[in-house]
Amino acid sequence: MEYGILGLLVLIADVYAIINIFSSRVSVGAKLLWTLLVLILPVLGFIIWFFAGPRGNAAAA
Template sequence: MNIEISGVFGLLILIADIWAILNIVQSRVSTVNKLIWIVVILLLPVLGLIIWWFAGPRDSSG
Protein backbone atom coordinates (compact mmCIF):
# COMPACT_ATOMS: atom_id res chain seq x y z
CA MET A 1 0.00 0.00 0.00
CA ASN A 2 1.58 3.23 -1.14
CA ILE A 3 0.29 6.43 0.44
CA GLU A 4 1.23 9.58 -1.43
CA ILE A 5 0.35 13.15 -0.53
CA SER A 6 0.45 15.43 -3.52
CA GLY A 7 -1.32 18.21 -5.30
CA VAL A 8 -3.59 20.61 -3.49
CA PHE A 9 -3.75 18.46 -0.34
CA GLY A 10 0.05 18.44 -0.09
CA LEU A 11 0.16 22.21 -0.52
CA LEU A 12 -2.43 22.68 2.23
CA ILE A 13 -0.41 20.46 4.59
CA LEU A 14 2.75 22.45 3.80
CA ILE A 15 1.00 25.75 4.51
CA ALA A 16 -0.49 24.40 7.75
CA ASP A 17 2.92 23.09 8.88
CA ILE A 18 4.59 26.44 8.18
CA TRP A 19 1.81 28.21 10.08
CA ALA A 20 2.25 25.84 13.05
CA ILE A 21 6.03 26.31 13.08
CA LEU A 22 5.64 30.09 13.04
CA ASN A 23 3.23 29.86 15.98
CA ILE A 24 5.66 27.66 17.86
CA VAL A 25 8.56 30.05 17.28
CA GLN A 26 6.45 32.99 18.50
CA SER A 27 5.24 31.17 21.63
CA ARG A 28 6.71 31.82 25.05
CA VAL A 29 7.74 28.24 25.81
CA SER A 30 11.36 27.24 26.33
CA THR A 31 13.71 26.83 23.40
CA VAL A 32 13.97 23.09 24.02
CA ASN A 33 10.19 22.67 23.82
CA LYS A 34 10.08 24.76 20.65
CA LEU A 35 12.75 22.58 19.08
CA ILE A 36 10.95 19.37 20.05
CA TRP A 37 7.64 20.57 18.55
CA ILE A 38 9.31 21.75 15.34
CA VAL A 39 11.08 18.40 14.92
CA VAL A 40 7.81 16.52 15.50
CA ILE A 41 6.06 18.60 12.84
CA LEU A 42 8.90 18.23 10.36
CA LEU A 43 9.19 14.46 10.81
CA LEU A 44 5.43 13.78 10.90
CA PRO A 45 3.81 16.53 8.84
CA VAL A 46 0.17 15.45 9.14
CA LEU A 47 0.23 13.58 12.45
CA GLY A 48 2.59 16.14 14.03
CA LEU A 49 0.25 18.95 13.02
CA ILE A 50 -2.72 17.16 14.58
CA ILE A 51 -0.81 16.44 17.80
CA TRP A 52 0.39 20.05 17.99
CA TRP A 53 -3.16 21.33 17.45
CA PHE A 54 -4.44 19.42 20.50
CA ALA A 55 -1.41 19.34 22.80
CA GLY A 56 0.95 22.07 21.60
CA PRO A 57 2.12 25.09 23.51
CA ARG A 58 -0.52 27.77 23.99
CA ASP A 59 -0.04 31.34 25.08
CA SER A 60 -2.42 32.21 27.87
CA SER A 61 -4.00 35.46 26.76
CA GLY A 62 -6.85 35.72 29.16
Protein backbone atom coordinates in the same frame (compact mmCIF):
# COMPACT_ATOMS: atom_id res chain seq x y z
CA MET B 1 -3.60 17.25 -9.20
CA GLU B 2 -5.40 16.39 -5.93
CA TYR B 3 -2.15 15.26 -4.30
CA GLY B 4 -0.52 18.58 -5.15
CA ILE B 5 -3.33 20.54 -3.50
CA LEU B 6 -3.29 18.23 -0.48
CA GLY B 7 0.48 18.63 -0.19
CA LEU B 8 0.15 22.40 -0.39
CA LEU B 9 -2.46 22.37 2.39
CA VAL B 10 -0.19 20.24 4.59
CA LEU B 11 2.70 22.62 3.92
CA ILE B 12 0.59 25.65 4.83
CA ALA B 13 -0.63 23.95 8.03
CA ASP B 14 2.92 23.03 9.04
CA VAL B 15 4.28 26.53 8.38
CA TYR B 16 1.39 27.92 10.46
CA ALA B 17 2.23 25.50 13.29
CA ILE B 18 5.94 26.36 13.23
CA ILE B 19 5.24 30.10 13.29
CA ASN B 20 2.96 29.62 16.30
CA ILE B 21 5.51 27.38 18.02
CA PHE B 22 8.19 30.05 17.73
CA SER B 23 5.85 32.80 18.90
CA SER B 24 4.92 30.87 22.06
CA ARG B 25 6.57 31.47 25.42
CA VAL B 26 7.85 27.93 25.98
CA SER B 27 11.54 27.12 26.39
CA VAL B 28 13.89 26.86 23.44
CA GLY B 29 14.15 23.11 23.97
CA ALA B 30 10.37 22.68 23.81
CA LYS B 31 10.23 24.81 20.66
CA LEU B 32 12.90 22.62 19.08
CA LEU B 33 11.09 19.40 19.97
CA TRP B 34 7.72 20.64 18.69
CA THR B 35 9.31 21.90 15.47
CA LEU B 36 11.07 18.57 14.89
CA LEU B 37 7.81 16.70 15.48
CA VAL B 38 5.99 18.84 12.92
CA LEU B 39 8.83 18.53 10.39
CA ILE B 40 9.38 14.77 10.77
CA LEU B 41 5.68 13.82 10.88
CA PRO B 42 3.95 16.59 8.92
CA VAL B 43 0.32 15.48 9.19
CA LEU B 44 0.41 13.63 12.51
CA GLY B 45 2.75 16.21 14.03
CA PHE B 46 0.38 19.03 13.08
CA ILE B 47 -2.58 17.18 14.60
CA ILE B 48 -0.70 16.51 17.83
CA TRP B 49 0.51 20.11 17.98
CA PHE B 50 -3.01 21.41 17.33
CA PHE B 51 -4.44 19.58 20.34
CA ALA B 52 -1.47 19.49 22.75
CA GLY B 53 1.09 22.04 21.60
CA PRO B 54 2.08 25.35 23.10
CA ARG B 55 -0.36 28.18 22.52
CA GLY B 56 0.79 31.53 21.09
CA ASN B 57 1.32 34.46 23.44
CA ALA B 58 -1.30 33.22 25.90
CA ALA B 59 0.82 30.20 26.86
CA ALA B 60 2.14 30.03 30.39
CA ALA B 61 5.90 29.96 30.73
